[in-house]
Amino acid sequence: MADLEKLGNILGAETIKRIYEDGFSGSVQEAGKMLTDLMKSLRLFTLPFQLSANYQDRITKYFEKVRASVPEANQIQAPASISGPIIERLKYLEENNYLTDLYLNLLSRAIDKERINDAHPAFFHIIDQLSPDEAMLLYALSKDCIYYDYTMDLREDGKRFINTIVKKDTTPKEKIVFLENFNMYIEHMKSLNLVFWQKTHEEAIRVEKKQTGTYIHTQIELTEFGSWFVKACIPENGFIIS
Known part of the structure; x- marks a missing residue:
């Protein structure tokens, strides 16, 4: 009763x-x-x-x-x-x-x-505080890091680098609705201590021993706290794309 x-x-x-x-x-x-x-x-x-x-x-x-x-x-x-x-x-x-x-x-x-x-x-x-795109990125990061490598040219005066050219980008672009917000998503999730974006390697580009640019290798991955969050909240088999 x-x-x-x-x-x-x-x-x-x-x-x-x-x-x-x-x-x-x-x-x-x-x-x-x-x-x-x-x-x-x-x-x-x-x-x-x-x-x-x-x-x-x-x-x-x-x-x-x-x-x-x-x-x-x-x-x-x-x-x-x-x-x-x-x-x-x-x-x-x-x-x-x-x-x-x-x-x-x-x-x-x-x-x-x-x-x-x-x-x-x-x-x-x-x-x-998350957007659906950020939830999708967290699922992707639970499977593997996102690798983002790029080159930049060194100006003639040697004071700064210009002309960024992306060489490798494993972002799951087809699953992100507002791809133009990608950098904002990453910065936001960094502020929540869910992910970090680190430079893993940098090498000088040289022509006849003179540096003309740089090649930078970076990767985005879950923090330890982010891994705990994903374990508790993100579906193990991901999301159904409608």
Whole structure:
């Protein structure tokens, strides 16, 4: 009885009525199973509010998806400090937004007693600041570094380098929607301590022993903190490109 009261408080009486009506259109057994599965999901999350009708179906579907990703024997109630802010944010995100996957992955860690140590509360605030393109870049970096090599010419007066020419660039350009923002994305993720961009090697370009330019090799990779974030939040198999 207490579970049904909690269910009613969270979803509202109309939703419970609809579940019963949908279930009874099949059988009493199906209706009972629907409510049982739903309660299994809701017990894992602390919700201090009633879900409004315009998004309650979507949120409960997310609950089921998260619960299904964790072995039942490992399931525990998510800390409210993680589940509350995430569920509030999910109200405003489209289902096909990459960031939705990040929030759901973090929730799945939060209800798994064997992986809850991966679910740092700060990760919510990091996801909150990311763009979908940045999420895609983090996934790419979880598989390999991005290599960016270029040459520059040395001016005749020897005071500065000019004419940058890219020689190698392994950025997954086809997966980035706003490629013109690439440098901004990297700088932003550097400020969040997720990635770093370092020069790995530089060699002088010479003609008849006179330096005429320079060849610079760089790479972008995850920081240790970035690796922890990726482990907790980024889907292991990446994102589906629609």
